[in-house]
Amino acid sequence: MIRILKSGQTEVEKVLNKVYEDQAVYEQRVSEILKEVRERGDEAVLEYTARFDKARLTPETLRVSEEEIEEAYRVIDKDVLPALQKARDNIAAYHEKQLQKCWFDPEEDGTVLGQLVRPLERVGIYVPGGTASYPSSVLMNAVPAKVAGVKEIVMVAPPTAGGRIDPYSIVAAAEAGVTEIYKVGGAQAVAALAYGTRTIRKVDLITGPGNIYVTLAKKMVYGQVNIDMLAGPSEILIIADASADPTYVAADLLSQAEHDVLASAVLVTPSEKLAHAVKAEIERQVSYLSRKEILTASLRDYSAIIVTDSLAEAIEMANTYAPEHLELAVEKPFDILGKIKNAGAVFMGHYTAEPVGDYYAGPNHVLPTGGTARFYSPLNVDTFMKKMSIIAYSRDRLGKVGQDIVKLAKVEGLDAHANSIQVRLDKLAKK
Numbered sequence: 001m002i003r004i005l006k007s008g009q010t011e012v013e014k015v016l017n018k019v020y021e022d023q024a025v026y027e028q029r030v031s032e033i034l035k036e037v038r039e040r041g042d043e044a045v046l047e048y049t050a051r052f053d054k055a056r057l058t059p060e061t062l063r064v065s066e067e068e069i070e071e072a073y074r075v076i077d078k079d080v081l082p083a084l085q086k087a088r089d090n091i092a093a094y095h096e097k098q099l100q101k102c103w104f105d106p107e108e109d110g111t112v113l114g115q116l117v118r119p120l121e122r123v124g125i126y127v128p129g130g131t132a133s134y135p136s137s138v139l140m141n142a143v144p145a146k147v148a149g150v151k152e153i154v155m156v157a158p159p160t161a162g163g164r165i166d167p168y169s170i171v172a173a174a175e176a177g178v179t180e181i182y183k184v185g186g187a188q189a190v191a192a193l194a195y196g197t198r199t200i201r202k203v204d205l206i207t208g209p210g211n212i213y214v215t216l217a218k219k220m221v222y223g224q225v226n227i228d229m230l231a232g233p234s235e236i237l238i239i240a241d242a243s244a245d246p247t248y249v250a251a252d253l254l255s256q257a258e259h260d261v262l263a264s265a266v267l268v269t270p271s272e273k274l275a276h277a278v279k280a281e282i283e284r285q286v287s288y289l290s291r292k293e294i295l296t297a298s299l300r301d302y303s304a305i306i307v308t309d310s311l312a313e314a315i316e317m318a319n320t321y322a323p324e325h326l327e328l329a330v331e332k333p334f335d336i337l338g339k340i341k342n343a344g345a346v347f348m349g350h351y352t353a354e355p356v357g358d359y360y361a362g363p364n365h366v367l368p369t370g371g372t373a374r375f376y377s378p379l380n381v382d383t384f385m386k387k388m389s390i391i392a393y394s395r396d397r398l399g400k401v402g403q404d405i406v407k408l409a410k411v412e413g414l415d416a417h418a419n420s421i422q423v424r425l426d427k428l429a430k431k
């Protein structure tokens, strides 16, 4: 069960600088899978799908068919569809605000500088599905891609042992504008998207969350394709003061611990009384929750309640940890927001339970983990776009500033560069 630590104890450092045990073993397995898929394509994809997901598929059944999409709409609980559609619309409204426009700055002498913004052509979105299914992640990946204007949105997700994709994820995909769905998960799915196989054509970008195998695979194929970030096993860090309700704090910690045995849930609080009350609440709530094995492992191995000397020290710890999700369960969350430097998403106050963001509010739930919120942003519309610079120099402008460029080129010893400007300046001088 979860430990209570005091700031200053060496274990606190270990919790804050999270390193997975057995990382080298995971890396070895993942690089083997990538190599096999690169060399043997579909054959390796199907073998790994049989081994890890117990699904026997063929190249013909790897892709979700139109009939399977129709069937998914028939079998889902009809009450869920409007909630899914409302979540999709909230996500779309939020991400539309991120859309960047092309711009052109014409100047008086005829020079124009500008920037073109273009969507990527073909992207791969990873939707997890090992120990739970994630229709919400379908929306979080596909909606910003759609808002960006991507034409080919290729979804991959692990199949069930019966060789099927969860029907809610299929419906979410159809509602969000996904164009192809393949029944493959794990590192083998990332490899297929990165290298291409006979059945799955390669993509320009792979986005989406996943377990340690998926996340390491994305890291290893980076360069072959672009990736969004490292969005691995879930994390939550809660900063709480004495105003926090231990029932809510415990519930929110558990909401992320249930994702994975490698997930982590950390509470930092200056209130020793709250720390003990939250520990007791966690024990009470675990007793009625269903994913006990996962909860027990993640609370034991990657989680802790840390009692600090002050709220300022708690904030410092949060910035060091750089959590995927940061909850400010304090009386005046906006008063301390200015001190927060590193987090994927910040949840403000006692009523912004983390699952509000997971499912519904609109901001993306695909977020950086493992300390990478120090330099990565949430998945967003920009991830699916690229920019091109536009430079249109007029004759007048080149004539006026050309010598500057010649000087800079000569400093670098690149006289062909200097020459490309000089030949123009020479002709202009003769006119």
Ligand SMILES: NC(=O)c1ccc[n+]([C@@H]2O[C@H](COP(=O)([O-])OP(=O)(O)OC[C@H]3O[C@@H](n4cnc5c(N)ncnc54)[C@H](O)[C@@H]3O)[C@@H](O)[C@H]2O)c1
Pocket: 029, 052, 053, 127, 128, 129, 130, 131, 132, 137, 158, 184, 185, 186, 187, 188, 209, 210, 211, 212, 213, 214, 230, 231, 232, 233, 234, 259, 260, 263, 324, 365, 366, 367, 368, 369
């Ligand atoms: N950071 C984020 O934004 C975010 C968002 C949602 C979910 N998540 C995380 O996504 C993950 C979902 O994990 P999951 O496992 O349920 O689904 P998953 O789809 O990520 O992983 C399942 C796949 O893992 C592979 N796998 C399992 N055991 C393996 C082994 N021994 N060797 C090689 N490959 C193996 C299999 O191919 C299987 O298909 C969780 O860690 C969750 O916390 C993160």
Ligand SMILES: N[C@H](CO)Cc1c[nH]c[nH+]1
Pocket: 134, 136, 137, 233, 234, 235, 256, 324, 358, 365, 366, 367
């Ligand atoms: N909390 C996850 C990101 O770490 C996202 C999610 C999807 N469904 C439930 N939760």
Ligand SMILES: [Zn+2]
Pocket: 234, 255, 256, 259, 358
């Ligand atoms: Zn979650």
